[in-house]
Amino acid sequence: MPAARDPEATKARIFAAATAEFAAHGIAGARVDRIAREARANKQLLYAYFGNKAELFSQVLESCLTRLAAEVPVDAEDIDGWVERLMDYHAAHPELIRLIYWEGLEYGTERFPHEEERKRHYDRKVAVFAEAQEKGLISSRIPPADLLFIMISMVSWSTVQPQMRRVLTGDTDEDRARLRASVQEAARRIVG
Secondary structure, three states: OOOOOOHHHHHHHHHHHHHHHHHHHHHHHOOHHHHHHHHOOOHHHHHHHHOOHHHHHHHHHHHHHHHHHHHOOOOOOOHHHHHHHHHHHHHHOHHHHHHHHHHHHHHOOOOOOOHHHHHHHHHHHHHHHHHHHHOOOOOOOOOHHHHHHHHHHHHHHHHHOHHHHHHHHOOOHHHHHHHHHHHHHHHHHHHO
């Protein structure tokens, strides 16, 4: 008797395989054949469930961003804690930053699929900084959207450029702890 089909399990395997493939090779370099093979799924199912490769990439990235938002909500009232949790998350999930940077390389200054949805996603995060500024909890010298951009950039750069982190700041546990403390200090000064 043939095994019963489980579309949700198949979709989950495709998603996991696609996340790894896109993080490693970007949108242009990713191969649907490799995703299907790794997911132990029929290539036609991949297209049926997710449309084309670009749409699959968009869905994978949106899922990763949604997971980040749920696990590490923006906390403008505890900048040290938020920065630490965000750095921990990126260290544990470097594929997210790689996906974002591949997206930037692929689309550059052009609009990308689901850009308006992404903007709404970040608008909610910007609102957290704006509210903290209105309450006087953090400085309002920097507009909240710029502040979020600067914070994300500081926190994520060591994941994006691990070789530069290693060359400039070292690669021991002590070096990484010192860099983390430095990023936290910079974040405190920016919002102070």
